[in-house]
Amino acid sequence: MKTSAIPLDQLPPAFRRLASLAPLDATDLKALEAAAHAPRTAAAKRDFTGSLSSASGPVLILDGWALRACLLSDGRRQITELFLPGDIISSEPTDQRSSYSIGAITAVTWCALDPASAAPGTGLNQALCAVELLKEQALRRHIVRLGRLDALDRLADWLLELYARLDSAGSCVGNTMPLPLTQEVIGDALGLTSVHVNRTLSALRREGLIEVQGGRAIILNADRCRAMVGLN
């Protein structure tokens, strides 16, 4: 039943990301395309927690960058996750009081997947499980970053993770990746102030490790970054 040899390179990033995690057959792709036929959008910088609750199944990011953040009573916030094309936003039932919210960073296109199309045994189901697993690993990794890495290592390690995720969706060119984030957003993700992010980015560039500028990041020396961080 598997029509293999789907031309990965021609898929849009969101589908390509999923296809990179599990073999998707024609049925899976048809289901994805059907879901993507009823796309919803969220404007840049807008909270769209509310619109998500209308979705019955898993929510798939088709395009754009989104985040989950927690607001503190003094106005500061901590971003716990970024959602890129191909990512799934899990529903988080009940615990709505805990003041987590989903926001769009850039303009975002998303859709709800039909639970039936991701029934156990399908490639799509495998892919969604893999995404979920990766997300949990990413949460743990972020805990390690925030708990034990200083600003330089934290930023380097985090940018490398983003590169890997974007690359698996085919969104990177050479060692360059899109990074449509202000330094303030980066700070909110990494538990730093935007001022300190700015200084740390300068340091990364000065060291010839990573260059961030104009909505893009260039990994100048991945090996040296990894050696510096000392994780793995």
Next chain:
Amino acid sequence: MKTSAIPLDQLPPAFRRLASLAPLDATDLKALEAAAHAPRTAAAKRDFTGSLSSASGPVLILDGWALRACLLSDGRRQITELFLPGDIISSEPTDQRSSYSIGAITAVTWCALDPASAAPGTGLNQALCAVELLKEQALRRHIVRLGRLDALDRLADWLLELYARLDSAGSCVGNTMPLPLTQEVIGDALGLTSVHVNRTLSALRREGLIEVQGGRAIILNADRCRAMVGLN
């Protein structure tokens, strides 16, 4: 089929925790007891990552405290999760290179659950899903703590979370809970040094908020703790 009215109070903590998350019927309890009939143990302070791989299904902590930690190349470590009685240790396939390990804090008793006994639709399945969901929420919350709370708030918020988890297993007496952790372990969980944990614990006591001593913690003023932290 549901034999309701199971006397919660008489269940051992691990079962009680699960029963608090989903209604368990006699079949569920029988399955749990069967699994617990083949208990495995890990000595205090020992790594038991290896023994877990022999388990075919979900691993349930029956007794004792365990942790998942990540070791850095310079010897420091970050604890990402604590596992208490009633918690499930998820398997983490493949990604074994990432140097996460499971260790016993106290002596630990655990068992592997039969996947069949937790088939979809059973109460046990619901309970396991609920545990998994709570764990993911705990990971996010910890990210917020590490990213945005100072040592005092971090410690207070974390101890309150531990209290809630222990209480749902029936392990607390009044406002007192067991806390078999050295200040070094607390530091590794919270991204602090043991020295600073010590000073911060003094501050918590001085403020009349929480008292930690001799393997126990007493929540002196939960409301004031929550107000101070400013999360939720």
Next chain:
DNA sequence: CGTTCCTTTGAACATAGTCAATAAACGTGG
């Protein structure tokens, strides 16, 4: 009873935060 691990405390230091001011980039409407 001695050894080891854990806690407690002090002093000096380091990393990151705060406040503030300026410059650059961006978006919008003329």
Next chain:
DNA sequence: CCACGTTTATTGACTATGTTCAAAGGAACG
């Protein structure tokens, strides 16, 4: 295409929170 207002980036000086190093006192355990 330019002028203007707003957001974002950059830099400096100062402060604060947490770390490091070191030493000493307690508690636990064989």
